Amino acid sequence: MPLKFMEKIIIVTDSTCDLPEADVISNNIYVIPCYINMNGQSFLDGVELSREEFFQQLPASNPLPTTSAPGMGTFIETYQRAVDAGATGIISIHISQSLSNIANVAQIAADNFTTIPVKVIDSGQLSMGLGLLALVGAKLANDGADLDTVANAILEKKPLTNAFAKLDTLEYLRRGGRLSAAQHGIVSLLDIKPITKMNNGNSGLEMVRTRRKAYQRLLEIAKELGPAEMVGIIHANAPELADHVKNDIQLIWPNVTPLISMVTPAIGAHVGPGTVCIASIQEYIQKPLLESRLDQIKNRVKEAVAHIPGFSSNEKESNS
Incomplete structure (x- = not known):
């Protein structure tokens, strides 16, 4: 009986994911830092400038700090690092495209990286909304799931x-x-x-x-x-x-x-x-609050009508 090929999927994300460092390390997630442009200098987020240092300097910063996406070369270098670590596939999941062009840069890098498959996912989220989706993928990947299984699981969780x-x-x-x-x-x-x-x-x-x-x-x-x-x-x-x-x-x-x-x-x-x-x-998509309340009112009307003498079942339905 032939041996089953074991896949090794690695999750790549960016520093806007806001995951605690311990969770990044324990789940083998690769985080690409964004650039923070502040007081005339450019810093790698979390590498050359800690978040504590950032907030200490923020009140006196003029103009306000700006951010920029990592370059395509940084993504390709990170993907190659994953290959060197034994990856057979990569999920590259990033902050919502409605807020940043990071996912677009990742897609260009993925299109130019042919060593192993790279799937780029727009999380539709920011901050730890992105981070939680990255964790969903990482936990499955660490359990040995294949590339499509990991990607589909993340996509299923997006609307939730x-x-x-x-x-x-x-x-x-x-x-x-x-x-x-x-x-x-x-x-x-x-x-x-x-x-x-x-x-x-x-x-x-x-x-x-x-x-x-x-x-x-x-x-x-x-x-x-x-x-x-x-x-x-x-x-x-x-x-x-x-x-x-x-x-x-x-x-x-x-x-x-x-x-x-x-x-x-x-x-x-x-x-x-x-x-x-x-x-x-x-765990599931909750009905909007207004819709839920309308359902409650509808059920109460049905219950009230059911006790009115002379109403047939069809009349009860039509009046509800």
Whole structure:
């Protein structure tokens, strides 16, 4: 009987994934650093500039830091490093194309790399939303799954993956030109805190008054999404807040232990200190809250009509 060929699939991602270093190492994930351009210098994210150092320098940075994607050559070098480590296939999964061109650069590199198959996946996510999907792939790869199995598993989890965040300040959106001075003045006067949401490449925004109500809204979103199988908490230089979120999230999702990490400078430069984000992969797609409530009302009407004398079963259905 011929021996079965064992595949070795390696997951490659970028530093916007916000995975804790311990999880990157233990799951054999290759992370390509982005470039952080700050105070006239360019740094490799997490290599030449730690995230703690970034947030220490951020308030005095003028203009705001910018980020740039790794070059095609960096991707090819990383893919070759995976081959040298015995890889027979690579999944290269990256931040949503709606936010960055990193996945596009990865695809060009993959098209020019012919040693082994490379599948590039647009995660449709950011931060640990991307990181959790990379972990899904890495765990399967480490169990010996083949390239197609790993890729399909990630693609199945994409629509189930969510990231939602509470911003503590709008100052960095204003400084980055994403909010006018007039808009900033109004929302600051009203003490409005934005809630941002990301799912499968689609972003959303809610405006909530006061920090306390915004925090409560963050927890409400978690409840509305339904049961989770993986969770991450990401903070912008706010570790105590992240611990507080972890305690509350475990009351909502008691069967999972959240990963905790600090946000990448690529995102931190725009959201500013004090931001906290929750990323999760749900067990199934929860019905939208409004649809769920309409179903509840419909069922109550059916129950009420059922007790009205003289209604036939057809009449009951037509009136429901």
